[in-house]
Amino acid sequence: MSLNLSNFSHHRLNDENTKHFKHLFYALIIGLIVGLVGGFFRIILSYIESFRDILYHHAGHSGFMSWLWPILFAIIGISIALFLVRRYAPEASGSGVQEIEGALDGLRPMRWKRVLPIKFIASLFSLGSGLLLGREGPTIQLGANIGQMVKDTLGLSDIEKNSLVSAGAAAGLASAFNAPFAGIIFVIEEMHGHFKFNFYSLASIMIGAGTSDFIVRMMVGSKPIIQMTVFPSPNIYGLWLFICLGLLCSIVGLFYNKLLILSLDFFQFSSKLPVIYTGIFVGVIIAIIGIFSPDMIGGGYNTIAKVLDHSFTLSFLLFLFAARMLLSLFSYSFGVPGGIFLPMLTLGVILGMLFGVSMQHFFPQLISNPGVYTIAGMAGIFAATVRAPLTGLVLAVEMTSNYELILPLIITTVTASVLTSFLGNKPIYSTLLKRTLANAKQKNKFEE
Structure with missing residues (x-):
C-alpha cells in the first residue's frame, strides 16, 4: 500500500514538473516573438522618424511644397492611425496598459487577431x-x-492566461527600452492587483523579459537608450535636495494626471467627427510647431540629448517643459495609439535639469553636475504619475546605466510617490481603466 502511494506521489510530482517546464518554455517562446516584433517595430519606426526629420529640416528651403510636405506627412499619419483604430480595434487606442489590466481581470477583451496588426501598423503612423x-x-x-x-494557439487552459499575458507585457516593456528588469518590476508593481503572483509566474515574466531583451539587443544593439555621462554618487550632504526634487515631481505628477483626464474628456467630441477632420486639426498643429521648433514634438529622445548637452537656456527649458507637457496631453487625447512613458520621462529630464541648474546657483559646493538631477527627475515624475516608484527607479537606471545613483533615486521616487498619494493622486492607469470601463458601459446602454 505504501509503495503504491509512493509511486502515485512520484508520478504526480513528475506531472507537475512537466507542466511547469512547459509553462516556462511557453514564456520563452513569447519572449522570442515579442523580441522580434519589438525589434522590427523599433527599426521601422527609426526609419520613419529619420524621414520625418529630413522633411522638417528642409521645410522652407525650396518653395511652398517644402512647407507643405511636413504638414501632409503629419495629417496622413494621424488620419491613418485613427482610421485603423476606430474601424478595426478601438481597444488599440492610447497606451494599451489599462486594456491589459482590464483583460487580466476579465473586464476587457483581448482580440489579438485584430489588435496585433492594428496596434503595430497604426502605432508606426501615429x-x-x-x-x-x-x-x-x-x-x-x-x-x-x-x-x-x-x-490560444496552443490550446492552453485559462489558468495559464494570466502569467503568459503578464510575461508578454514584461517582454514588451523590455523590448521598448532595453530594460528587462524594469519590465519585470512593472508587472509586479503596477499590475500587482491583476497579476497572480507565484514562483512560476514570476519565473515566466523573468524569462519573457530577458529573452525579449536579448533578441532586441541582437537586432538594434546593446547601448543604453539614453547615452549620457555615468555620474559618481553625489555629495552625501546634498541628498536632501533629492527630497526637494521629489516634492516637486509629486506636484507635477498630480497636475499631469488631472490634466490628462480633463483633456481626454474635453476632446472626446472628436470621436464623433470624421477621421480626416481630426487628422487635419491635430496634424497641422503638430507639424507647424515641429517646423519652427523640432524639440517640441516627437517622443523626446532628441530633446533629451539636447537638454543633457546644456543646449538650452534656463528660461527656454521652462518654456519647453510647459509646452511639451501641454502637447503630450494634446497628443494622447484623440485616441491614436501611443504610450505616455517616454513623454513623461522627457518632462522629468527637463524638470531635473531646471532644478539642478537652479540649485547649483545656490549650492555650488553640493552640486558638481546638474545632470544628476535629470535622472532623478525621470524616476520622480514616473513614480508620481504611475505611482510605481520601483519601476521608475529601475527604468531610469537601466535607460542611462547610472547604477551609482540608486540611493538618490530611492529618495526621489519614494518622496514623489508618497506625497502625491497624500495629495489624492491616483495611479494613472487605474484611472484610465475606470474611464474606459465607464465609457464602454455607457456605449452599451446607448446601443440597447
Missing part, C-alpha cells in the same frame, strides 16, 4: 507623425496580446 507619444505603450500591448495568442 508615432511617426510627430505626436508626443512613446513606443512602450504599443510594445507592452503587443507583448501581452502575443501572450494571449500563444495561449
Whole structure:
C-alpha cells in the first residue's frame, strides 16, 4: 500500500514538473516573438522618424511644397492611425496598459487577431507623425496580446492566461527600452492587483523579459537608450535636495494626471467627427510647431540629448517643459495609439535639469553636475504619475546605466510617490481603466 502511494506521489510530482517546464518554455517562446516584433517595430519606426526629420529640416528651403510636405506627412499619419483604430480595434487606442489590466481581470477583451496588426501598423503612423507619444505603450500591448495568442494557439487552459499575458507585457516593456528588469518590476508593481503572483509566474515574466531583451539587443544593439555621462554618487550632504526634487515631481505628477483626464474628456467630441477632420486639426498643429521648433514634438529622445548637452537656456527649458507637457496631453487625447512613458520621462529630464541648474546657483559646493538631477527627475515624475516608484527607479537606471545613483533615486521616487498619494493622486492607469470601463458601459446602454 505504501509503495503504491509512493509511486502515485512520484508520478504526480513528475506531472507537475512537466507542466511547469512547459509553462516556462511557453514564456520563452513569447519572449522570442515579442523580441522580434519589438525589434522590427523599433527599426521601422527609426526609419520613419529619420524621414520625418529630413522633411522638417528642409521645410522652407525650396518653395511652398517644402512647407507643405511636413504638414501632409503629419495629417496622413494621424488620419491613418485613427482610421485603423476606430474601424478595426478601438481597444488599440492610447497606451494599451489599462486594456491589459482590464483583460487580466476579465473586464476587457483581448482580440489579438485584430489588435496585433492594428496596434503595430497604426502605432508606426501615429508615432511617426510627430505626436508626443512613446513606443512602450504599443510594445507592452503587443507583448501581452502575443501572450494571449500563444495561449490560444496552443490550446492552453485559462489558468495559464494570466502569467503568459503578464510575461508578454514584461517582454514588451523590455523590448521598448532595453530594460528587462524594469519590465519585470512593472508587472509586479503596477499590475500587482491583476497579476497572480507565484514562483512560476514570476519565473515566466523573468524569462519573457530577458529573452525579449536579448533578441532586441541582437537586432538594434546593446547601448543604453539614453547615452549620457555615468555620474559618481553625489555629495552625501546634498541628498536632501533629492527630497526637494521629489516634492516637486509629486506636484507635477498630480497636475499631469488631472490634466490628462480633463483633456481626454474635453476632446472626446472628436470621436464623433470624421477621421480626416481630426487628422487635419491635430496634424497641422503638430507639424507647424515641429517646423519652427523640432524639440517640441516627437517622443523626446532628441530633446533629451539636447537638454543633457546644456543646449538650452534656463528660461527656454521652462518654456519647453510647459509646452511639451501641454502637447503630450494634446497628443494622447484623440485616441491614436501611443504610450505616455517616454513623454513623461522627457518632462522629468527637463524638470531635473531646471532644478539642478537652479540649485547649483545656490549650492555650488553640493552640486558638481546638474545632470544628476535629470535622472532623478525621470524616476520622480514616473513614480508620481504611475505611482510605481520601483519601476521608475529601475527604468531610469537601466535607460542611462547610472547604477551609482540608486540611493538618490530611492529618495526621489519614494518622496514623489508618497506625497502625491497624500495629495489624492491616483495611479494613472487605474484611472484610465475606470474611464474606459465607464465609457464602454455607457456605449452599451446607448446601443440597447
